[in-house]
Amino acid sequence: MSHPAPPSPDDAQATLDAWLAREAQVRAGIAACTTRLELAQLPALSGLEQMQAILRGEYPFQGISRTLDFLLVEVGDGMATFQGTPGPSHHNPMGGIHGGWYATLLDSALGCAVNTRMPPGRGYTTAELSVKIVKAIGPKVQRVRAIGRVRHCGRQLATAEADLVGPDGTLYAHATTTCLVFDRPKAA
Numbered sequence: 001m002s003h004p005a006p007p008s009p010d011d012a013q014a015t016l017d018a019w020l021a022r023e024a025q026v027r028a029g030i031a032a033c034t035t036r037l038e039l040a041q042l043p044a045l046s047g048l049e050q051m052q053a054i055l056r057g058e059y060p061f062q063g064i065s066r067t068l069d070f071l072l073v074e075v076g077d078g079m080a081t082f083q084g085t086p087g088p089s090h091h092n093p094m095g096g097i098h099g100g101w102y103a104t105l106l107d108s109a110l111g112c113a114v115n116t117r118m119p120p121g122r123g124y125t126t127a128e129l130s131v132k133i134v135k136a137i138g139p140k141v142q143r144v145r146a147i148g149r150v151r152h153c154g155r156q157l158a159t160a161e162a163d164l165v166g167p168d169g170t171l172y173a174h175a176t177t178t179c180l181v182f183d184r185p186k187a188a
Helices: 009-032 039-044 047-055 063-067 099-115
Strands: 070-076 079-084 122-133 144-153 157-165 171-183
Touching: 009 070, 009 079, 047 070, 047 099, 063 070, 070 099, 079 099, 099 122, 099 144, 099 157, 099 171
Parallel strands: none
Antiparallel strands: 070 079, 079 144, 122 171, 144 157, 157 171
C-alpha cells in the first residue's frame, strides 16, 4: 500500500476529529438500533451484507471488540476499517502497547475485508497471518486505524493486506493474511 506525505499537525488534528466523529456516529447507531439479526439469518447474507448489518447495529459487535476497545467504522467491497483506542489496559509488561493488540486489529481488518467478498453460504478462516510492527504506539496516540484490503479472492484462497496508521499518517504496523475459503455447513 502506498502512503501519501504525512499531513501537517492541523491536518492530523482534523483527521483525528473526523475519526472521533465517525466513532461516535457508529456507537450511536449501535445504541439506537432496535432491530437485531438472529445468528440463523447470517448464512443467507453475503459477507458484505453481514458487515453492513454490524455497522448498522443490526448484528452485535463481537465481544473482543469491547474487550480490546476497537470497532468497525467502514466497510466496502474488498475493504474493512477498524478503529482502536490504545490505552493502559493494552500494555505489555514494559509499558508499551502489546503486540497482540496490533495483531488483533490488523487480523480483524484483514478477515473482515475478505468476508466482504464472500457470497451467501461461503466462509473463510485465517490460515496465515504475518504482522510487522514498525513503530511503537506512544501514549499521545488517541486512535489508530487498521485498514484492510483484499488482494485476491478465489474459490479456495484469499489474500489481503492491512496497515495500522495514526491520524497523522504514521505507519505503526502492516500485515498480510492468507485465508482458506470454503462452503459453510448447511443448518440442520
